[in-house]
Amino acid sequence: MKRIFSGIQPTGEIHLGNYVGAIRNWTYLQDEYDCVFCVVDYHAITIEYPVEEMKKRTLDTAIILLACGLSPERSKIFVQSHVPEHTELAWIFNTVTPIGEVERMTQFKDKARQHRANINMGLMDYPVLQAADILLYKAGYVPVGEDQVQHIELCREVARKFNTRFAPIFPEPEELLSMAPRILGVDGQSKMSKSLGNYIGILEEEDVVWEKLRTAVTDVNRVRRKDPGNPEVCNIYTIHRAFSDNAMLIEIDKGCTSAGIGCIDCKKMLFENVKRELTPVREKARELEKNMDYVVDVLEKGADACREIADATMEEVRATLGLYPPR
Ligand code: AQP
Numbered sequence: 001m002k003r004i005f006s007g008i009q010p011t012g013e014i015h016l017g018n019y020v021g022a023i024r025n026w027t028y029l030q031d032e033y034d035c036v037f038c039v040v041d042y043h044a045i046t047i048e049y050p051v052e053e054m055k056k057r058t059l060d061t062a063i064i065l066l067a068c069g070l071s072p073e074r075s076k077i078f079v080q081s082h083v084p085e086h087t088e089l090a091w092i093f094n095t096v097t098p099i100g101e102v103e104r105m106t107q108f109k110d111k112a113r114q115h116r117a118n119i120n121m122g123l124m125d126y127p128v129l130q131a132a133d134i135l136l137y138k139a140g141y142v143p144v145g146e147d148q149v150q151h152i153e154l155c156r157e158v159a160r161k162f163n164t165r166f167a168p169i170f171p172e173p174e175e176l177l178s179m180a181p182r183i184l185g186v187d188g189q190s191k192m193s194k195s196l197g198n199y200i201g202i203l204e205e206e207d208v209v210w211e212k213l214r215t216a217v218t219d220v221n222r223v224r225r226k227d228p229g230n231p232e233v234c235n236i237y238t239i240h241r242a243f244s245d246n247a248m249l250i251e252i253d254k255g256c257t258s259a260g261i262g263c264i265d266c267k268k269m270l271f272e273n274v275k276r277e278l279t280p281v282r283e284k285a286r287e288l289e290k291n292m293d294y295v296v297d298v299l300e301k302g303a304d305a306c307r308e309i310a311d312a313t314m315e316e317v318r319a320t321l322g323l324y325p326p327r
Contacts, residue, residue, distance in 0.1 A: 004033040004176070005139035007080065007130075008039035010057035014064045015199035016098040016274070017183040017192035019146030020242040025178035027069035029143060031179035036137050036306060037065060039299075042080050042087060042129060046122035047115050047195070062295055064202065067285035078302030080133065085283065085310035089132035090125065090315060096161040097128050097154075106150055114195065130255050135170045136310050142173050146181035147191055166320045180242035184235040188217030203282050206275060218263045219256075229256040229263070236267060243273040 006026060008018060026037060039061045058079055070077055080086050102124050111117045130151050134142055142152050152175040159170040184191060185198025192199045200212045218236050220230035231237035231253050240301060255261030288295055
């Protein structure tokens with residue numbers, strides 16, 4: 001069975017973009033692949049964060065993964081910092097990664113702009129740690145949103161450089177995109193993102209979700225209700241594609257392009273579908289919050305299983321590098 005690896009940062013509320021771009025896809029892939037899913041806390045500390053909230057954010061993120069349907073029976077679910085080999089391998093990969101390659105990463109440039117007061121080495125090294133996350137488990141596939149494709153390309157390059165310089169021990173993993181790999185925020189401009197605050201959280205209360213949807217930007221050229229719209233440039237339609245069936249998509253397409261339905265009608269339909277899909281997730285999350293021993297247990301068992309794989313990889317890596325081993 002081919003292995004997949006993917007991770008999510010505990011940087012705040014998990015949103016519709018994370019859900020349809022990554023997490024929901026992960027739940028579908030569990031039957032076909034040997035799955036390793038990680039709450040990547042070492043990635044999250046590359047930007048300023050409230051230290052006192054990190055433990056809760058990490059557990060909340062794990063709760064969401066379980067509530068969305070990741071199953072500890074079928075997947076290994078764990079916290080990155082519980083398996084220190086991730087950072088050990090990242091250090092080694094630093095020695096084969098050209099600086100120019102990381103400097104040109106779009107995410108680095110965006111984050112550096114967003115966090116001018118703290119452009120640290122970790123922010124730049126993010127994709128190298130990500131390569132270590134993936135290659136530690138020799139994963140062949142990485143299910144991610146479109147924003148991460150460039151990092152997976154770099155991961156392949158890191159694997160190639162290591163394999164050429166030392167020995168061919170790493171695969172060159174490929175990205176697996178979901179059917180909704182890029183969801184824009186409610187501003188209709190930037191990627192929906194925790195740190196940009198333009199998101200709809202998957203655990204947010206229904207009235208909050210509706211208010212955000214109601215005021216979300218649609219096709220900016222559709223100024224009046226009687227103007228026909230263009231679904232292809234409307235972020236609400238993109239989100240519809242992730243939550244609504246074909247019949248409804250056809251109805252919206254026809255209604256929007258003929259001005260038969262207005263944006264609010266379209267948003268109401270979307271709201272109902274989002275609600276139908278996410279209400280059980282919210283309920284499951286509330287249940288899990290009352291059963292934290294179970295959640296902690298899942299993460300512990302996941303880390304135990306991952307440490308075994310990580311240990312074996314690192315032993316091979318250290319030998320490949322010619323390092324002097326301890327007795
Ligand atoms: N808007 C999006 N559309 C589709 N997929 C998305 N993903 C994130 N945003 C979208 C995918 O979700 C997975 C987990 O992302 P992450 O939390 O590790 O980091 P991120 O991509 O940086 O997400 P955010 O929300 O933008 O976080 P912050 O603001 O903290 O940086 C990834 O597979 C990602 O592609």
